Amino acid sequence: MAQVTRPRDCEGNRGQMILLMGVVLAVMFVALALLVNAAIYTDNVATRGGDPAGEALEYQNGVVDSVSGLLAEENNQAGGTTATDIEPAIEKIGDTHRQYHLRRAAMAETTTDRVYEGLLIEQTDSGGLANWNLNDAESVRSFEITFEPGEMPQLNLTTDEPFEIDVGESKRYVYINEDNPGDLVVAESVGNPICTADASADEVRFDVTGGRFGGSSCDTGWPGADVDGLSFSNGENAVGTYELTVKGTNIDSDDPPPDTTTIIYDVDLTLQITTPELRYERSVTVVPEGVDA
């Protein structure tokens, strides 16, 4: 009779294949579980995070808006504000913003590098324009002159000297040529007009820094950054009013402007913000809000 039973010493080898496959399948299931977990985690990460620039931009714009508003308010009051007056207020603004961002794990530091004083120069009573000279003018903004062409003389350009605005590097002339009495002109050099306006109008506004003359564009980019001193000459050949804000305070005492007020022209700040991800530092020049510089 055949032996149909396995010898006793072979019993331990049975089921090895099933066991091996079980282990292999278990490993595969674990790998699948890890992959599913990775997919879920990835989708979760995809919805996280925010704008890394948001905190820094919020801080930067907050400080600039606050200081800009402060300068505007100080200048709009009676004027006469000096750098010494404004620095503690800027420091207070910096402290307020630092406290706010500190609560959001961001270290913000505002440093005042320099406060530039300037002058608001204006002539509000209509009449012949005064001649004056500001030796240390570096920049100008909000520069507007309102001419009254009907009151202005018609000039013979070979003998008369037209009204002249000199910013050191270049000049502009505004006049009515007797050979062309219908036009009030702006010229880069006498006899070469670049912009014209109707001389029969009651008033012609020349927005020097805004680049408009008599309601039309006269945008030549002048004076731009090329200001090195500022003066009015031959003002007796122009009639009207004007207002401008100048960076500089050194008035030629022999030729002073008619009405001046000390103001804060602009402020240089260094802004620094540090978060766990971001370190950002920049210098910035803050001007009073609403200016056209």
Next chain:
Amino acid sequence: MRSDDRAVSVAVGYVLSLGIATLLFSVLLIGGSGMIESQTRTVTHDELSVTGQQLAADLSGADRLVRANVSDGNESKTLRLRTDLPERTAAGSYTIEISHDDTEGTIELRSTSPDVVVRVHFWSQTGVGKSTVNGGAVEISYDGSGPLEVESI
């Protein structure tokens, strides 16, 4: 002569069981490993896409900070932005290659085994220097001029 076929069914049954089991396990192994490879490729693609989008968002954020113009432009800026990207994906380590031309750039993320390549486009008006870095934390830097630079930290 008389043949003796006693106990043959036991042996045949044993062989049949062994064969069926082998076939079943083979099918399971082949199918399972194929599915794992397929899932690995899919998950790696997802991970690289998300990683690329994170880096693209941070590059655009850095660009916004550099371009943020709050005054007359006469200013200096320095910027360091750390981005914590994963060091590995389901497929292991990977590389990030950044190229930029004019205002448009491409981040190419590449893993090997399985070979998965993902390209993410981004916009930046500030230039971005061409670079290739490994996965993991990277830093986007700007030193007041020139392009944004991306390097491993």
